[in-house]
Amino acid sequence: MKKFTILMLCIVTLGLASCKKETIVNQALGKTYNRYIEPNQWVQNSNGTYSFTWNKAEFDGVTLDDEGVLVYFTHPTNDNSDVQLPYTFNYTVYSYELFNGGITFDVQDSRNLSSSVRPNYRILVKVVVIPSEFAN
Numbered sequence: 001m002k003k004f005t006i007l008m009l010c011i012v013t014l015g016l017a018s019c020k021k022e023t024i025v026n027q028a029l030g031k032t033y034n035r036y037i038e039p040n041q042w043v044q045n046s047n048g049t050y051s052f053t054w055n056k057a058e059f060d061g062v063t064l065d066d067e068g069v070l071v072y073f074t075h076p077t078n079d080n081s082d083v084q085l086p087y088t089f090n091y092t093v094y095s096y097e098l099f100n101g102g103i104t105f106d107v108q109d110s111r112n113l114s115s116s117v118r119p120n121y122r123i124l125v126k127v128v129v130i131p132s133e134f135a136n
Contacts (some may be wrong), residue, residue: 033058037123042107048114053097054125055102063098067103068130071096071103074123092117129132 022120035054044048063069072082076089086095097104105125108116 004134024064029060033127033129035125037105037119038123039118039120039122042118044116044118049106049108049116050118051104051106053102053104056127057101058129059098059100059102059127061100063129064098068132068134068135069098070128071105072126072128073105074121076119076121082124092119 008122020110033056034051042052044050059069071085073085073087073094075081076092081088083089083094085105086093088094091109093106093108095106097106107119
C-alpha cells in the first residue's frame with residue numbers, strides 16, 4: 001500500500017509539474033478616430049447642401065471592403081450625448097460617405113434640398129472602425 005501511495009504521489013506530481021499556464025489577453029480590436037468640425041469648415045455644394053471632407057489615410061481599401069464603420073456626431077442640443085449617423089433632427093439630415101482615403105459628411109434640409117442650413121455649432125465626430133475577416 002505504501003508503494004502504491006508513493007507511486008500515485010509521483011504521478012500526481014509529474015502531472016502538476018507538466019501543466020502549462022497560458023495567459024490570454026483580449027485586445028480591443030476596433031479603433032476610434034475623433035475630430036472636431038467647426039461651423040466655418042462646412043462647404044456649400046452646388047446643389048445647396050453642405051459637406052465636410054476628412055481625408056484620413058487609415059480609411060483605406062480594407063476599411064471599405066472588409067471592416068465595419070460606425071459614425072457618431074455630437075447631439076445638436078446636448079453636448080453630453082452622441083447620435084449615430086445617418087439621422088434626422090429638426091428636418092436636417094446628417095449622413096456620410098466613406099471612400100478610400102477619407103470620409104465626407106453631408107448636411108441637408110429634408111424638406112428643401114436647395115436651402116440647407118449650415119450647422120452653427122462645433123461637432124465632435126467619432127468614427128469607429130471594427131476589423132473583420134472576409135468570408136465567402
